Amino acid sequence: MERRIFLRTCASCGATAALGRTLFGHELPERIPRPDVKTMEGGLWAMCDREEEKLRQSPLRLRDAILPAYIQGIACRLGQVHCPDIRTYVMRTPYFNANMAPNGMMQVWTGLLLRCMNEAQVAAILGHEIGHYALRHGLEQLKDAKSRSAFASVIMVIPVAGPLAALGTMAGGFAYSRDHERAADRIGLELMAKAGYPPMEASHVWANLLDELKAEKDWSGDASKRSVMFSTHPQEAEREKTLQDLATAMGGNDRDPGVAPLRRAIAAQRMEWMEDELKRRRFGESFALFTRLCKTEPQDGMACYFLGETYRLRNSDGDLELAMTTYAKAADLPGVPPEVHRAMGRLHRKAGRTEEMKKAYFRYLELRPEAEDAEMIRSYLGVSQ
Amino acid sequence: MKRSGALRFFAMTLLLGAGLGLSAQTRRAEGVTKLPEGATVVVMPMDVELYALTAGGVREPKAEWTEKARKNLTDALLARTAPGKVTFKLFQGEQNETLAELGHLTNAVANTIWIHHYGAMKLPGKGGRLDWTLGEDASLIAKAMPADYALFLFLRDSTATGGRVATMAMMAVLGVGVPGGSQVGYASLVDLKDGKVVWFNRMVKFSGDVREAEPARQTLENLLQEFPD
Amino acid sequence: MRKSWIVLSLLLATGCVSPVTWVGVPVVAETVLPGQFSVKGQAGWNRLDEGGKVDRDLWWTVNGAPLDLVRFFTGLAPGQPMIQVKGQAAQKRMPTFQAKMQPEEIVEMYEALVTSDGNTFKRDKLAPCAFAGGDGFRFEFTLVRKSDEVTLKGAGWGVVRNDKLYLMVFQAARIHYYPDLLPKVEAMAASARIGA
């Protein structure tokens, strides 16, 4: 069974031969030594080192004591012998992305962490990126680009997102080949399993993202690709199916995916990220995301409040009523932020329901007496300083 | 400057430099003619990168070239030290978050000077003066490494390799211009008392080589044109 | 950002558009902007002139837009977005002004404008404030610009008059430029008037 699926799913996969024994029960390639500066790989590394220095100084890098260490820990467990060579950086940016440069620098974006339902899903992505790293896909990509036709227009071969703004460059100039993606997916599964995670979660990552993209398309009518990862990663539906088949064959899917540890690690920043998420104004995606979070954990007051916010901002027909009922529900749940009362107050005020407005706004001020908008709220209440 | 910024900047400046020519803008702030005698200039870590431009137009980072270029440029710069006049020394202070923020601002200021002082987008309110600053926080650099001035240096160099040179020659026969190597850079001198940019120069060239000591010294000379030492 | 200086320079360099230039702001008692909105001119400011085209998003700067920038949105009518963007889906994501919007929603609209490319925005303060002769509001914020990772601080003033929005937002590098120019911009905001 195991072999049959493996053969079927990999029949068209050119990289399989090269990758061969690293799959299913075999070891990762050995640690990658620092290459000589004279070589092409040395050039890549040096450039990545300089990017890494810039990343360290970025104001968007998370510097708290808990989360970066937590992510580094996951990467280390997955990376096995490569652990000492992997350096993770969590970057505050609301998009779904992670990447790993040839020199061992790995970026994980907060938009990705917000979307992961458990630690195993984080591990699935980190494992995939470690796969690209261990198999030196960055170098192969550069070699490949160099050997391409002589009159190709100038393309930038930059295997690091480095500055977050380099996204476009990344997506356009440095898409890994499909074969590389398949190979990285397989290594990712293998590493997950070895580290004790249920490999099935890898396919859930893609299923969830696909859901979000569909919802966005329905809402905006925009068929173009929204996610950075999707523009560089092939055929998501097919990929989801493949990951699912492989995970089934591997077994171990009844293991604990680690919901609580991830939630603990991101607790302090989760609200900020949800705000960031809404600022993207991809309300289709946000709607799918918050609906998923609320459904999975019906007691999640925070996610439920932000679902209400999504309705309010989307503001299609009937959305304000839906926002109100969602806020009202969220208000009674644990973990809901005091801002839920402000949100209700605003809707009451606009609808001219003075008594309800006062009640909600006073509650907000009671819970957040030092709020930066307290003066504004007091003016709505007709209360002077 | 971050990579995308740097590369966009790179492409843009090539275009602007080629299209508009280099206008004769003053490189010095008002009232600046010479640095005071005995002044010390701390050289901030240089933002230098060298690439090989291949036949297909791929820009391949070259670590060895970059290392050599840095060393050559550093040596040439330190050799400018004139006893009793201006002393150059390398920044060896601790990096911290404020210095990093200053670094980001330095890049933004350099881009702005490039566009609004040298470029076509002049700001009439500036009246042609070189009048930009990093603000008083620049004194934090002197705290990390005592000095009177700080010098920031940025250089991107791409050198056409054999295949590229052949392509250029071939296409030239067909009447099509294919860009070869180029050097784009700037240098900025900041007064650490008040953060004022006292001198700034930009450079766009289509020749030059910083991998060897002598041509690197010449590139530095170009970069440091009208430097007030 | 729509009017990114790079795009502008490139367009200008390649001669694709009618000239886009910065012109000096005259130091006169009243500089009239669209929507019969006016402020008192100050020395040193430059305004972006897009070939004489009247825009609803006007840019003023002293040192260059990446370092300091005042944006005016004057006389925005209900149903209008703050800026026009290319593409139906993109425009749909752009919020439009509604007459019944509360101050925090107007700030949210500006926030959407400046975070659409992934910049992080944090509102630091929102309070009632007289502006252009009406009961308006004032807000402050911190913005990290993703493209060059410069941290900016900002302050904005707004008022809704006869169902139209008048908004003036200042943002500048947190180091030096914001504190340096804020008093001037405060004076400018205090001089704002609506009507002939």
Ligand SMILES: [Zn+2]
């Ligand atoms: Zn991948």
